[in-house]
Amino acid sequence: MTQTIAKSFVSVRNLEKRFGDGPIVLDDINLEVKSGDFISLLGPSGCGKSTLLKALCGLLEITSGSINIDGMTPENAREIAFFIFQEPSLLPWLRVAGNVELPLKIQGASTENRKAKAEKMIELVGLSDAAKKFPWQLSGGMKMRVSIARALTTSPKLLMLDEPFGALDEMTRDRLNEDLLKIREVDPFTAFFVTHSVAEAVFLSSKIVILSANPGRVAEVIDVPFDFPRSAPLRESTEYLEILAKTTHALRAVEEQ
């Protein structure tokens, strides 16, 4: 037991969440996550995936239980964590570079520092040519890249992603999945990733947590044993397809409950 505590980077114990006097949304959630893990949260609509993610970032208060992130509360852990929202959530009056610099500006970093870091991140997501553009001039996929670059400027150790690619077409989504893993090789982070796409979850994750709905409970945890870095050809391997099938079955079992 003590060993698990020492190893866990994020530890969720007996977490329960309800809104006001409403029904229980999340019930007895227990998760132990190692540093460097990429955790996908899969489950039917209304199972509380996003709620769990927001609780991990301290955007929502939990009703009971505890969340421990590297020895800190979620609020304090914001120093080392960042959140990528469903929508790109860019400030429309700032250019791409300005948006990417924003978290560093809030932290009070010097202008040169900010510029240098933002430039590097914009290059990493492949938007160097668009650095001076405004958000309305970008496509949906490009906006999401800006959002990713912005999240990475502070070099977070923990990244929460709330279905960030849900609104994008499949091609763009696959590209962004691959790029996200590439970025992770350069700038390693532990991730919680909410998604509706089984393929996306299998491709990205080291572990897939399947949640059941009403109330949200951990139904199954599936290990995805492939080594990182992963690249596009993995999607065609038999092992990948096996885990894809296994995950799909698990998800279907939960949805039929």
Added chain:
Amino acid sequence: MKKFPISNILMPLLSSVVIFSIWYAAGSFIVQDRMNQGYEREEAESIRRIQIPYPVEIWQAIVDEKEDMITAAQNTFTAAITGFLTAVCLGYLIAMLLASSVKLKQAMYPWILILQMTPVVILAPIIVIWIGTGLQSITIITFLIGFFPIVANSTMGLVSTDKNLVDLFTVCNATRSQETILLRVPYSMPYFLTGMKIAGTLAPIGAISGDIFVGSSASGGAGLGFMTIVYNSNVKIPALFGTATIACLMGFIFVGAVNLIHWYALKNWHESVVNRNK
């Protein structure tokens, strides 16, 4: 680049010809009518000049009354711009206060509404009792008229900030003042500028009608509103038309300037002014 449509100039020109024709036709009809009643042409013309002065006569009246009119226009402009700018600054500050606390908004909003609902015409004598006649009172009236649109619109903008963006700032550990300066204030700009457009349209009108009620000619303080009373009682009708012309010009200057500020502040990012074909 799209070619400038020639009809943009041609059509107003055409309508001007029509309107000026009617104008002169109505004038000569009056003269003819009087002459049929047995008046001399000279007399008939002077009656016509009171009822329908021709544009040249209006222009002549402006030239004749140049000094009085320039002073009056300056006075009115000063009152309008001072009242307007005070309304803009104080209005936005109060909007920020209202947006910062629900309880404060609940406490203050009814009073702001009361201030807005009371017609300025009724407030005018009270203002005269408190402050006296003259420019300061006109400025206050202009302020009162422009104040509400600024407060109402800006408050709306400040409280309707995108929830996701607020969450983003929370995740960034932003302080309250960072959230205000970097997020809420820029987010409220389109709303604030809409309020400013309304206030800008009302400012010259407020300054002139305020002048009619609380204006004074003491120490050269007469504005355009006061001059209309003077010209009217002296039956200087072409000058009255001249005053209207100047007031109209001033309105255009105000609205034009405010529209320019609106365009300049939002040109890069806001849906209302962004050119998507660029």
